[in-house]
Structure formats: structure tokens, C-alpha cells
Amino acid sequence: MTKKAPGRSHRKGITLIQLGDMFPDEASARSWFEAIMWPTDDRPCPRCGSVNTHEATHKTMPYRCRDCRKYFSVKTGSLMEGSNLPLRTWVYALYLDATTLKGVSSMKLHRDLGISQKSAWFVQQRIREAFDAVNGGPLMAGPVEADETYIGGKEHNKHERDRLHAGRGPVGKTAVAGVKDRATGRVSAAVVERTDGPTLKGFVRSRIAQEADVYTDEAAAYRGLDNHSTVAHSVGEYVNGQAHTNGIESFWSMLKRGYYGTYHRMSPKHLRRYVAEFAGRHNIRDHDTITQMAIITRAMVGRRLRYEELIA
């Protein structure tokens, strides 16, 4: 049960005022991004990988590759590619997304950063896509808590499936399955089509090591998992020795506080990214704020998300 991260009490936060001092202008934001995107002195071309690059006088792309002869910036080849926003705006968006536990609505980002709401929404979706990449990792060694929840419509009991026929979620809601590794605190969650046995067990098995202990409630869907213990919520039992799901349930309550408090409505189409955002923020929560921002930034490299894809 050793924690690798420094722990919440030791993590170093940054105030908005300190952030303003750290990033007083575009040049300071640019050198911060460049240091993260290109940690060595090589500054490889994001298109062809060549290190034969030089500074250029292009209006928005300050470097040029001698091999493929194209211009580039830190945005090229990352989730920021194609964005006309100043890098300083991205810094503030990263800061707000890393530090706001319930999530930042695009309306708030629009007002706080002085960008259009459409632009704010697009920034948020791209940062969420980066959070998704943050959540990868080795299979969980456990002990692991597994559970599922429903998002959308009106807030009700978290285990509404108990009142419905097996394997079918409530109408108008989207099911999310999740696991939490008690040893590391890491959470992995995903939107699932169904909440039947094959789906939920398949999800759990894809995330955890074979020998890991698994704790769930008594839902039939989880029966048949290896090293499995249950707690009977139906008879008011919430802890049965080590068998409880309090950890993953507190993650669900954070996700729902965000959903019902901040976003009010997440379209099922985009729910995958919201879930990734909440899992990602949870998974990097023990790091210093500036490290959290760097982790998200690094996860933007090598990924694209086009506006047309989002609205398609």
C-alpha cells in the first residue's frame, strides 16, 4: 500500500496570481510549452522527426524543418494543432482544468478567458482527449473495487439497475463502468453499452491483473470474476471486511457533482471524454499543479481532434 505520488498534503498548488507572474506574456508560455514538448535540445520536427530544424520568421510557426521543409510550432502534431488561440490561453485552460475538481464549463472558460464559447468548448474537448491519454497504465494489481453507475436524465439512486430487468440500464441514461485500484488510487472508467455480465466482467478483466482481488456489490453481472468478494448493499451492508466499493463510489459522486452541478447536461456522445477528464484529474491529483499541467500537455503530443469529428 505504498503511495508513489507525493501525497495531497505535500503537493504544491499555484494561485491565479502566481500563474499570472509565471506567464506574463506569450513568450513565457511558449518557452514553457517548448520545454515540455521538446525536453531535449533536439526540437524534432513533429511531422518527420528530423532534428535538422532551424528558427524561422514565419508569423505563427517559429521553426522550420530542413528535411520536410515545413514550418512548425509547439502546437503542430498535437491536440493544439490548428488552434489560433495564444499559448497563454491554453496555459490558463490547463490550469483551470487541472485544479477545478468539479470541472470547468465552457461558459466559464468563455467568460474567464475572453474567448468565444464555441472556442472554449473545443479547447475543453481537446484537453479531455489529453486526459484520456493520461489514464493509460499497467493492469491494476489491486485490491480493486469495481462498480458501475448511470449518468444522464435526473439524479436518482445509483443502482437503478436493481429495479430494472437484468443487463438493461434506465432509459435515457448512459452506463459507466469503473475500477479503482486501492493500492495506487488509480481509477479507470469507461462508457459501456450494456451492464450485463459479459460487458462488465469484460471491462473489469481488461483493466486488472489476473491475480488481483476484486470487490463489488452483489450484482449478478460480476459473478464469476476471479478472487471476487461482494458486499450486499440490498440488505444495508456497506462494508464486509475488505469488501466494499467506497473508493469507486466516491469517484462516481465527484463525476456526478460535476455533471449535475457544472455541466448540467453531457451529451451521451461526448460523455466518454467527460469521464476521461474526471478520471484523469483524479489520477494526477497528488502532483504539484505545474506538474499536472505538464502531464496533460505531454499527453497532447501526437494526437489530433478535429472540430468536424466532434460535431459529426
Ligand SMILES: [Zn+2]
Ligand atoms: Zn520535418
